[in-house]
Amino acid sequence: MEPDICVVVPTIREYECMRSYFHNAREHGFDLDRLFVLLVTEDFCDTEGMEAMLDDEGVAGAVFDESARDEWYAENEIEEFSHLVPAASHAQTSFGLLYMWAHPEYDYGVFIDDDTLPHDEWDFFGRHVENLHREDEVESVSSDEQWVNVLYQNVDEHGLYPRGYPYSAMDETVETDIRDLRDVVASQGLWTNVPDLDAVRILMDGDLEGQAQTRTDFDDFDGDFVAEPGQYLTVCSMNLAFKREVIPAFYQLPMDDNEWEVGRFDDIWSGVFLKRAADVLGKDILTGYPLCEHNKAARPTFDDLNNEVPGLELNEHLWEIVDEVGGDADTYAGVFEAMADALADGDWSDYRNGDFFNYVGEHMQAWLECLDQLTAPRAAVPADD
Template sequence: MAHPPTPISPPLKDELDIVIPTIRNLDFLEMWRPFFQPYHLIIVQDGDPTKTIRVPDGFDYELYNRNDINRILGPKASCISFKDSACRCFGFLVSKKKYVFTIDDDCFVAKDPTGKEINALEQHIKNLLMPATPFFFNTLYDPFREGADFVRGYPFSFREGVPTAISHGLWLNIPDYDAPTQLVKPLERNTRYVDAVMTVPKGTLFPMCGMNLAFNKELIGPAMYFGLMGDGQPIGRYDDMWAGWCSKVICDHLSLGVKTGLPYIWHSKASNPFVNLKKEYKGIYWQEEIIPFFQSVVLPRECTTVQKCYLELAKQVKEKLGPVDPYFQKLGDAMVTWIEAWEELTAPPQANDQPTKTPIKEEPSPKPK
């Protein structure tokens, strides 16, 4: 009698967490169910902690709200942004897995040109498990992909590649534009599906988007800090950019790779360009100083770990960007606090580190007399 086929376990099922920042019910997960259900979700609830966030049945998840963040981190909770998607990096802190995939709640399953639904998570995993080639560009893009290879003239000494630390995915439909570009191109949509993955070359910075991103936590996790943004800060919407610049400089120093391209997701909702402009305008102004800073950063040879690199970067941020605006002094301090929190939470878990599965119910405020 024939035995039924053994079910194939999803790749990295027990080694990967999906981190989602949100302020609303997670109905978008229904569309992702075939791809996400086997994995563990870490949901970081932004905004009002008394609001109940509904998660569709059948998902394995932890839900953290602001009360949990304050309880678990204590005074160090000041480094986690409030009312900005930068709060997602708290999920990176508490994840106990080797790999993290993070996605926004307005992102849906995209289709390739043949109409087939794209399993974004599976493609990110492929990217992370294959080497990257930051030292010499291969004109056939990713030489480790099936049906591709290194082209003639590619040095053999570079063909082994280096470990891939970051996989940066793209999006169809609503482009990821800054507010001025949004304002002049309100109807523009991205319809171009480019079937390619490439390694971002060493010495080249790139604008990292956090809505479709995966990384190897063991290789680059401590650099994935999304900064101080949102409530109480003079800037927003630069959280993923900041993490991208810091992590790329550190990847270059430690000979790690960053891939960009596939997979695509479907970005469904355009944010308000006037609201965005208010959040971004200082960043648009400051980035003319920030980019040259990151282009010229030199990390000393004794910086042999991501943590050491990041603390050195924090020091240089305060020294060199501090004169641009006092905000960068504050950001440099928060970068140090983040590393302290990282060291604390990656130690063996304590009993009181468990999240509340249901949102904390607070006593109602007394009615005014």
């Protein structure tokens, strides 16, 4: 079987975690020939060791450090768009999306962070692919704040809200129902052990090492759910599968490498854009299983805080902006273009670092141009006589 799933792993340290995912696949009878594993790393990292690991496991894949990415941009005639993938940032997952777009044989993408491990209880890859084809009934969730806390199922016990959840949407009233799924385009698995929290919430939890004193386990999760149309939720890319079709609306935002020093909202904001596009087009994002074990390395909480503070006010308002545009579009690119134009052309001077919204919008516009360039017919190179 030829690979039809591109697994994108941003890594500078723990790439060996992928051996556990391959072992999980073998134990559950998942065909590893379906995977192409793309390790996105840096020039100073052990690229030879990464390549050797893939070879030893017998899994198809490639390793792209910064130099290799630059070569790939040149080969695909998109050097002018290289700025879309920020330097030294988790948002380099966007390179994986570009790679997928240039290879139409990949029907599905999977994002995995290198500080995670699969749980034996689930066929990790198999469950994600199954989720993307489900049509059964699941719990649907909404709130009076238009936001769904993905940790709502046991929030009365742990009181946690995930990274990226607006502070103004807390203390919401939650309503649940049951409904049929509508063309699932993304499958978000959640996490045991270290929850995905922002720095303010980590500090409030009494942890100075960037993790959390409050941990999550199996008892905190009770099956899959969807956020109702018009409701938003945080989308974390550490354990996520998606259909190829969403790539035009799933750009991982240009964080860290910017003059405002805004960071750590790349997957959060891309999830807001994807949810808006999914709602407009009548699609669903399924959240819940398979769980992964999140073993976030200790680091100063105040480092994360410094990265997040420049964008905290913007995060409170981004969803309100995109919720008002793109409603008449009939493609992912159409919805994304409407959101991009709203951000690029707006006056956000009332917000701290409001110009960053314009910067993001311009990058979103360039993202669509880049995707068009990747699929444009290329002029034939004349033969030497």
